[in-house]
Amino acid sequence: MLTPYLVLFLFGCLTGVTTVLFGFGGGFVTVPVVYGLWSVTADSGTEAMHVAVATSTAVMVVNSLFATLTQWRQGRLRREYLWPLAAFVTAGAAAGSFAATRIGDTALRVLFAAYLLVTIADSLLRRGFLSVAQARTPRPLSRPARTLGGVGIGAVAACLGVGGSVMTVPLLRRRGLPMAEATAMANPLSVPVAVVGTTVYALAAPTLHAQGGRLGYVDLLACAALLSGSLPTIALTRRITPRIPDRAHSLAYIALLATVLLALLATGT
Template sequence: MLIEILVLLGFGCLSGVTTVLFGFGGGFVTVPVVYAFALAEPDHALGAMHVAVATSTAVMVVNAGSATLMQLRTGRLRRDYLWPLVAFIGLGAVLGSFAATVADESVLRWLFVAYLALTIADSLARKGFVSRRDDIRPRALGGLTATAGGTGIGAVASFLGVGGSVLTVPLMRRKGLPMADAAALANPLSLPVAVIGTAVYAFAATGTASDNGHLGYIDLVAAGALLCGSLPTIAVTRRVVGRIPDRAHAIAYLALLAAALIAIVVW
């Protein structure tokens, strides 16, 4: 048990870094590691992916909330990109969370794999993600993007427990935003997914307050260990935001997605 806690603390530190630098909130880090540990628990092995997704959303509430407060002080959160997109993401999150609770375990896992692979391929193929011209002026979000796009982002993100940054960051890059600003916006845009998903998953499995350290599908011990690692790291990592070259920041984002893809396939 001690080794598991130490491993979770380490991955919690990594999730703190990814929350600030990439707006992940921890989803791509926490889902694979919690999935691996859940497989080893006899009571939860059959629902391991559900436990991983649920625990990820719970961690994301705190991580994304903390990072959002920090980003408010930097002035990187632009209201014209947040509203009404965040409201429609919340609507989609309701649909995706309920769908995930009844989805087949293997379907949930392989959709997560496909989601990662398609995102990496699209970001590499599409101009403007890895390299951004300095003279490009950011473009506003269209009505269809904010409404239908926001609903789709919320549904997919809550279904897979990844917060939505893997969709919102490429979206903001296509609109011409620097990587630091795109990652900053991903945190508040992930909050409705995290809050709604956590509420649904908390009562989806048992409806009781506690079940061997679980609240519904949420592994409380794993979530606590991850947060003990992530919160101090968020406070430290915020000092380097904006100092990383834009191209290197974008490449690092894709590299982390590739690492998560490999991890979930291997496990």
Template sequence: MLTFLSTLLFFGCLTGVTTVLFGFGGGFVTVPVVYGVLAATARQGADAMHVAVATSAAVMVVNAVAAALVQWRESRLRRAYVWPLAASIAVGAGAGSFAAALIGGTVLRLLFAAYLLVTITDSLLRKGFLSVAHRTHPKPLGRGTTTLGGIGIGLVAAGLGVGGSVMTVPLLRRRGLPMAEATAMANLLSVPVAVAGTLVYALAPTTPAGAGQLGYVDLTAGAVLLLGSLPTIAVVSRVTGRVPDRVHSVAYLVLLMVVLIVMVAMGV
């Protein structure tokens, strides 16, 4: 048991790094890790993926808020891009969370891997992600993007417990924003996704609910992950603005590739 708690603590620290640098809020790290721990300890059985997604959403609420507050003090948040998307993302997140609770664990894992693969391919093949021309005034978001696009982001992100960074960061990059600002806003935009997902999964009936669980949310795993992530967020936030934009965007894609490989190795 101590080994698994140490594993969660270590990856909690890694979650803090990815939250600040990439706007993930933790989902792309916590989902595979919690799923792997549950599978290794033979807990939850077929519900392991649902518990992993639910726990990821709960951890993401705290991580995303903590990171967003720090980045707000650093003046990296632009209201013109955040608020139009936030409401529609929240709507999509509620629907996505309900849908995910009805989908089998195997299908959910396959969707998670497919989501990663499509995002990586799109970012590599389409211009505008790995590098953007410096713009004093980045392009504004269109009405269709802030409504239908926001709902789509919320649906996918809440359903997979990943916060939406992989959709919002490329979107904001292609509007001409630097990685530091795009990832900062991805954290804030992850909050409605995480809140909606946590509420739905926490109130969902499980068969049966395990010890230390609130619905599908594993409270013990979530607490240990946060014990590692919150101090890390405070430390890493001091250096994130110093990372060169090109290095930042390449590192973002490399991390997505690592997560995809891990998911495939775990039997997606």
């Protein structure tokens, strides 16, 4: 039987793949896994989802920074789409992470599942995500998309521990960017969400500070296990992305979201 930390290591490897290919710094893989492990432990109480979201956010700090450096070196980042969107994402992240500490564990889990379901439906039913015309010139972000959209992305991403990639990727995709570039830019936009969120979660839940291996809601041992798998995998996976056809890349993105949704629902049964 696999130990919990070996399970986390293996899923950390998967997180490294999703970080590079889809811009998921950790959230959509690590939240269901950490939630499932915490929910069956004797000392988990009613905090399993909060610990899962906080731990995912902490892992995202390292994964997103490492992946951002990798994508920058490969020339996939476009400053005109990253700034000033990143500033408004940061502001929203502060509000979202604080709100998450005030939401009940069950409500937070329901919100996470609902967010996944809406995103999957939107990607499948609304035009502009599954395919982008190759001759189409990418359009700049509008002012509302940069300001209100940025705040909304940061708030939802930090509240649910998902880094914002599932909002930024469709947003950039519908502006005409290839899937490889849209997912690449999800990583730097996840960094401010992860840093702000981790700070808030680490300072929250004072009753957990006395427990070994935890800082607020953040499970440091789980973080170490996840990162030991994800960082080497990020370095290896970066060579694969340019070879994936654009439509196959977008379909795989939706398939992963659906898998995560099913896994989250299964852990609650």
